Amino acid sequence: EEFNLNTGYHWQPSNGIQQENGKNFKNRILYKYTDETSVNLVKITGENGTKEELNRYPLPNTPNAYWELRVVEFNSEDSEITSPITHSLSKQSPFFPHWTEYLVRFGWLPAESNGIWCQVLSRDQQKSQILEISLNSIYNQDPTVNILFEDNSIPWVNITDLHYFYKDSSNSLVMIWSGEQSGHRHLYKITKLSQSTKLERLTSGDWSVLDHQIFIDKIRGLVYFIGNRDNSIESHLYVTTLNGNSDQILRLTTLGNSYKIQLNIAKGIGVMMFSNLSTPVKTQLFQLQFKDQNAIFPILMPLSEFASSPVPMKSFLPKVEPFQFSNTVGITLNGLIFKPSQLELSENLRLDYQFSTLLYVYGGPKSQLVTNEFQYQKLIRCYLACQLGYIVVVIDGRGTANRGLDFESKIYGELGDCELEDQVEGLNHLINKTPIGKFINRQRIAITGWSYGGYLSLMAMVKYPDIFKLCISGAPVVDWEYYGNAYTERYLGFPDKNPQGYKKSNILNYVESFPNEENRVLICHGMMDNNVHFSHTEKLINSLIKYNKPYQLQIFPNERHGLKEPNSLDHFDTLMFYWLKNYL
Numbered sequence: 001e002e003f004n005l006n007t008g009y010h011w012q013p014s015n016g017i018q019q020e021n022g023k024n025f026k027n028r029i030l031y032k033y034t035d036e037t038s039v040n041l042v043k044i045t046g047e048n049g050t051k052e053e054l055n056r057y058p059l060p061n062t063p064n065a066y067w068e069l070r071v072v073e074f075n076s077e078d079s080e081i082t083s084p085i086t087h088s089l090s091k092q093s094p095f096f097p098h099w100t101e102y103l104v105r106f107g108w109l110p111a112e113s114n115g116i117w118c119q120v121l122s123r124d125q126q127k128s129q130i131l132e133i134s135l136n137s138i139y140n141q142d143p144t145v146n147i148l149f150e151d152n153s154i155p156w157v158n159i160t161d162l163h164y165f166y167k168d169s170s171n172s173l174v175m176i177w178s179g180e181q182s183g184h185r186h187l188y189k190i191t192k193l194s195q196s197t198k199l200e201r202l203t204s205g206d207w208s209v210l211d212h213q214i215f216i217d218k219i220r221g222l223v224y225f226i227g228n229r230d231n232s233i234e235s236h237l238y239v240t241t242l243n244g245n246s247d248q249i250l251r252l253t254t255l256g257n258s259y260k261i262q263l264n265i266a267k268g269i270g271v272m273m274f275s276n277l278s279t280p281v282k283t284q285l286f287q288l289q290f291k292d293q294n295a296i297f298p299i300l301m302p303l304s305e306f307a308s309s310p311v312p313m314k315s316f317l318p319k320v321e322p323f324q325f326s327n328t329v330g331i332t333l334n335g336l337i338f339k340p341s342q343l344e345l346s347e348n349l350r351l352d353y354q355f356s357t358l359l360y361v362y363g364g365p366k367s368q369l370v371t372n373e374f375q376y377q378k379l380i381r382c383y384l385a386c387q388l389g390y391i392v393v394v395i396d397g398r399g400t401a402n403r404g405l406d407f408e409s410k411i412y413g414e415l416g417d418c419e420l421e422d423q424v425e426g427l428n429h430l431i432n433k434t435p436i437g438k439f440i441n442r443q444r445i446a447i448t449g450w451s452y453g454g455y456l457s458l459m460a461m462v463k464y465p466d467i468f469k470l471c472i473s474g475a476p477v478v479d480w481e482y483y484g485n486a487y488t489e490r491y492l493g494f495p496d497k498n499p500q501g502y503k504k505s506n507i508l509n510y511v512e513s514f515p516n517e518e519n520r521v522l523i524c525h526g527m528m529d530n531n532v533h534f535s536h537t538e539k540l541i542n543s544l545i546k547y548n549k550p551y552q553l554q555i556f557p558n559e560r561h562g563l564k565e566p567n568s569l570d571h572f573d574t575l576m577f578y579w580l581k582n583y584l
Contacts, residue, residue, distance in 0.1 A: 397422025526559030
């Protein structure tokens with residue numbers, strides 16, 4: 001889960017090949033075999049103890065699952081599988097570097113290459129290699145591999161799906177890959193030569209290529225990708241050449257929106273979905289049109305009218321505006337502010353009425369909440385709170401995604417620190433340096449979030465109790481030594497090598513600082529949570545009781561990490577807004 005590996009097997013593409021070495025083409029499946037016998041076992045108990053599950057769950061500094069990369073080949077005649085043969089490459093085999101811990105990506109090379117590729121990662125997640133392995137090497141157990149690309153990013157290597165393999169006109173294997181060696185994610189072209197590999201950078205600059213599908217036009221020598229070159233809160237379609245000129249990049253979509261794109265290069269057509277903060281999603285078909293034979297890049301020509309929501313949502317939705325501020329170390333950060341209609345009235349009539357404010361937070365890695373796109377479904381509670389008269393603030397601080405590895409890795413070694421600093425500084429910026437500040441009631445600010453956001457909500461109450469009157473925390477991690485090792489070790493390292501980092505990131509070490517007043521801490525958690533186990537909340541409650549700290553707990557007996565059942569969602573929303581109305 002932590003590496004977003006969405007499939008465990010791949011059929012070998014035939015590419016129209018009917019025969020292989022004079023014989024009928026064999027069917028082959030490349031797949032990952034996993035044995036979790038050595039992995040820590042966790043019991044999850046639900047309603048009345050009648051629901052019980054045993055899950056394998058690797059903790060920091062404990063063994064991971066054993067794995068093998070396997071190829072099974074067979075003939076398929078008359079819908080029957082005959083003569084299956086399996087070839088295995090074990091995790092400890094000489095095919096892989098001695099430091100290999102994780103198999104994070106794998107697949108087939110172009111059919112004419114007659115081989116596979118895979119990406120392996122070290123336990124500390126600071127070393128990664130992309131390997132080419134021929135089928136003959138697998139059959140003969142000859143550990144001859146080609147290292148196509150090596151990434152030694154500090155403090156960790158981010159794993160993405162930004163890759164593409166093809167054969168060029170000289171029949172050389174070409175790989176398009178991405179890396180963050182420059183501090184931002186950019187595209188590279190790696191060409192396998194007879195005795196070496198040639199590396200060319202395709203993009204560069206103080207911006208990031210986003211982890212979305214890339215599209216290659218081999219005939220024209222172009223690569224299409226999604227990035228945020230022009231605006232860090234917008235995603236756009238860009239195109240550049242495959243000749244290694246990283247300065248030659250063209251944006252094909254219009255500023256002021258964020259886009260999701262699918263292309264069919266062979267047909268020269270695509271479909272785009274786009275929106276912004278005030279405009280719901282629209283969909284449009286388009287054509288990649290080149291003005292003439294000498295044109296390097298295309299333009300997008302619409303093939304259809306916009307298809308959009310039939311409901312005029314603008315008429316009843318609150319106004320959402322982006323803002324920026326610089327934190328104390330000079331980093332520019334992005335935020336959103338949701339303005340209730342009553343605020344606009346107060347501004348126009350120059351009233352002195354002040355509003356309660358809700359800070360909605362996630363704040364962890366691999367996330368970006370502040371984007372110029374329509375997020376009604378994703379941020380629905382922000383919209384609901386705003387419609388009920390609350391100012392709502394969302395901030396992407398240090399540690400969040402799509403601002404480069406340097407930005408994301410500021411959290412490395414200690415969690416719950418700089419992320420909260422940025423949230424508080426964003427609030428102070430709005431209060432002290434913007435016209436809206438006079439409408440914010442400093443005595444009535446709440447913070448809420450789920451998962452990592454639930455963790456930060458609790459941390460906010462012990463580190464900034466004078467700023468936040470109450471927190472509503474959902475499914476919080478409490479003690480990182482009891483969370484999944486792939487995630488935790490990536491951001492905190494190993495407990496025996498970074499004991500202070502684990503200690504400072506552990507909420508249990510701050511329980512004495514929780515407020516002594518009633519109705520300031522609400523904790524919500526699903527008992528069947530198989531991601532952040534309910535035991536985290538149990539540990540926290542035991543400690544709160546020990547120090548005689550008031551709290552309220554809402555259990556959802558049959559829910560997992562995220563609330564799914566309509567009744568549970570309705571109940572949580574009712575409880576959340578009851579708390580905001582009565583205690584904020």
